[in-house]
Amino acid sequence: MSNLITIERHILEQQKYFPEAHGELTDLLTDVAFAAKLVRREVVRAGLVDILGFAGSTNVQGEEVKKLDLFANEKIISAIGQHGRFAVMGSEENEGIIIPPKNETGSYALLFDPLDGSSNIDVNVSVGTIFSIYRLKGDDPCKASINDCLQHGYEQVAAGYVIYGSSVVMVYTTGHGVHGFTYDPTIGEFLLSHENIITPKSGKYYSINEGSFAQFNDGTKKYLDYIKEEDPATNRPYSTRYIGSLVADFHRNLLTGGVFVYPPTTKHLSGKLRLMYEANPLAFICEQAGGRATDGRNRILDIQPTSLHQRTPLYIGSEEDVIIAEEFEQGLR
Ligand SMILES: O=P(O)(O)OC[C@H]1O[C@](O)(COP(=O)(O)O)[C@@H](O)[C@@H]1O
Numbered sequence: 001m002s003n004l005i006t007i008e009r010h011i012l013e014q015q016k017y018f019p020e021a022h023g024e025l026t027d028l029l030t031d032v033a034f035a036a037k038l039v040r041r042e043v044v045r046a047g048l049v050d051i052l053g054f055a056g057s058t059n060v061q062g063e064e065v066k067k068l069d070l071f072a073n074e075k076i077i078s079a080i081g082q083h084g085r086f087a088v089m090g091s092e093e094n095e096g097i098i099i100p101p102k103n104e105t106g107s108y109a110l111l112f113d114p115l116d117g118s119s120n121i122d123v124n125v126s127v128g129t130i131f132s133i134y135r136l137k138g139d140d141p142c143k144a145s146i147n148d149c150l151q152h153g154y155e156q157v158a159a160g161y162v163i164y165g166s167s168v169v170m171v172y173t174t175g176h177g178v179h180g181f182t183y184d185p186t187i188g189e190f191l192l193s194h195e196n197i198i199t200p201k202s203g204k205y206y207s208i209n210e211g212s213f214a215q216f217n218d219g220t221k222k223y224l225d226y227i228k229e230e231d232p233a234t235n236r237p238y239s240t241r242y243i244g245s246l247v248a249d250f251h252r253n254l255l256t257g258g259v260f261v262y263p264p265t266t267k268h269l270s271g272k273l274r275l276m277y278e279a280n281p282l283a284f285i286c287e288q289a290g291g292r293a294t295d296g297r298n299r300i301l302d303i304q305p306t307s308l309h310q311r312t313p314l315y316i317g318s319e320e321d322v323i324i325a326e327e328f329e330q331g332l333r
């Protein structure tokens with residue numbers, strides 16, 4: 001595998017799978033990679049520029065917004081919206097849909113979490129950006145609406161994420177495998193570093209915020225007892241790993257094997273994470289890599305969306321590990 005394949009070149013080669021797209025999907029993904037470079041530029045020098053701390057406002061989720069959340073949001077909307085390829089967008093940081101400046105030519109909808117892992121921004125722990133792309137339902141971009149955003153996850157034409165960590169990595173899928181690219185700042189390019197990622201059928205890590213133990217239901221509590229029991233035959237006990245940035249916890253488990261669980265809690269009865277720009281894109285990637293993603297019962301990609309910011313429980317990662325966690329959630333174990 002040559003390390004000299006840029007993400008733009010790789011995306012171009014994926015075009016063979018989309019003869020009807022006339023290269024537009026290529027341009028879209030290239031726009032996303034460009035926006036990621038702009039966000040990365042601020043993230044890597046966050047302590048030196050006035051981008052740490054709270055912005056003094058709350059978002060539609062009722063969360064206090066960080067300056068970097070707003071910066072990333074603004075950069076993605078302007079860097080991508082200016083090209084007129086998206087007719088409509090949905091962001092974690094905007095209550096309603098966004099109609100980009102030149103949407104009249106767009107044939108796609110973009111949903112995104114501009115900055116994932118906001119609680120880790122100020123303390124130099126990995127954060128990320130997550131995105132999901134759909135083809136418009138109708139032919140007239142000027143009539144693009146929320147309906148073009150609220151499509152089943154299995155309708156995604158592309159999805160991906162960027163991690164801003166010790167290195168900056170962008171991972172994406174168009175439904176033809178999962179591929180990772182590492183940013184080389186000496187040449188300003190994302191270069192192929194992880195081709196055709198396949199996640200192990202089971203792993204050795206479990207990721208869950210045990211600080212919320214008192215809010216968990218019996219199924220989740222029993223699962224935690226099970227995963228910590230001593231039994232070498234089933235690779236137990238698993239080691240706990242919880243960064244608190246979904247994109248980073250997911251990426252680790254994708255490469256090494258393991259399971260991430262954000263269950264329903266008494267505080268978040270339908271889970272905390274958002275279906276449209278967190279669960280759906282990661283579920284598409286996870287399944288493409290041979291993993292599994294459910295809400296404890298249903299396949300994430302089959303969930304019928306009803307609102308832009310709806311939440312869902314999330315059980316995602318290595319297939320066998322996710323199935324075990326589900327069985328406890330369903331009271332089958
Ligand atoms: O602190 P908690 O309840 O474990 O929640 C952590 C989760 O919340 C998130 O930070 C939510 O995402 P945002 O940072 O984009 O709002 C996830 O990245 C992470 O997995």
Ligand SMILES: [Mg+2]
Nearest residue numbers: 113116117278
């Ligand atoms: Mg997030």
Ligand SMILES: [Mg+2]
Nearest residue numbers: 092113115116
């Ligand atoms: Mg976010």
